[in-house]
Amino acid sequence: TQLLEQSPQFLSIQEGENLTVYCNSSSVFSSLQWYRQEPGEGPVLLVTVVTGGEVKKLKRLTFQFGDARKDSSLHITAAQPGDTGLYLCAGEGAYNQGGKLIFGQGTELSVKP
Amino acid sequence: GAGVSQSPSNKVTEKGKDVELRCDPISGHTALYWYRQSLGQGLEFLIYFQGNSAPDKSGLPSDRFSAERTGGSVSTLTIQRTQQEDSAVYLCASSLAWDTGELFFGEGSRLTVL
Numbered sequence: 001t002q003l004l005e006q007s008p009q010f011l012s013i014q015e016g017e018n019l020t021v022y023c024n025s026s027s028v029f030s031s032l033q034w035y036r037q038e039p040g041e042g043p044v045l046l047v048t049v050v051t052g053g054e055v056k057k058l059k060r061l062t063f064q065f066g067d068a069r070k071d072s073s074l075h076i077t078a079a080q081p082g083d084t085g086l087y088l089c090a091g092e093g094a095y096n097q098g099g100k101l102i103f104g105q106g107t108e109l110s111v112k113p
Numbered sequence: 114g115a116g117v118s119q120s121p122s123n124k125v126t127e128k129g130k131d132v133e134l135r136c137d138p139i140s141g142h143t144a145l146y147w148y149r150q151s152l153g154q155g156l157e158f159l160i161y162f163q164g165n166s167a168p169d170k171s172g173l174p175s176d177r178f179s180a181e182r183t184g185g186s187v188s189t190l191t192i193q194r195t196q197q198e199d200s201a202v203y204l205c206a207s208s209l210a211w212d213t214g215e216l217f218f219g220e221g222s223r224l225t226v227l
Contacts, residue, residue, distance in 0.1 A: 031214060033215070041221075042219050045215050088155055100146075101156075101158070102158070103155040
């Protein structure tokens with residue numbers, strides 16, 4: 001069974017601080033996605049990384065896929081209160097199981113002004 | 114609207130009753146998925162449909178859970194003889210095709226079993 005371990009589970013920081021969220025597995029994934037979810041809403045895709053070692057930037061957010069495609073990280077620079085939410089990583093199995101994504105437990109981020 | 118629509122948004126039921134949750138995917142999306150999310154947790158895969166293929170039911174937690182998709186569009190998730198541990202947010206998502214990768218989620222149906 002493929003599992004994704006996310007850490008930390010909870011993170012409370014002040015506006016302007018930097019943070020990193022980790023997503024780790026012992027399994028290889030063909031791709032890895034990061035979603036953000038706000039209360040009362042469904043998750044919304046932020047980015048998909050496909051190639052080992054790939055780095056993608058989305059404004060103040062930097063996503064990295066590990067060389068072995070077993071782990072990923074999300075780094076936020078100068079966090080803002082609008083970044084508050086639940087961040088979820090989700091992996092697509094190495095044998096391409098389509099939408100049967102495996103989700104991590106999520107990281108609840110709170111950015112205080 | 115152009116997004117995935119789910120109903121009801123909230124459902125409170127008594128233990129032992131049956132419930133039906135509905136999902137209307139984005140028009141033109143051939144793949145439809147159901148996930149379950151417990152309070153503040155990640156998503157647990159339940160079932161997915163792709164076109165006319167047999168659904169992948171491997172995530173359904175028990176035989177009290179079933180789902181159907183009529184006409185390749187609207188889907189209904191049915192939970193029979195509900196238990197308190199069934200309380201969760203049930204999220205539906207759709208995508209253009211099963212291997213597209215990006216899922217578009219609805220806002221979810223929050224089920225509370227008393």
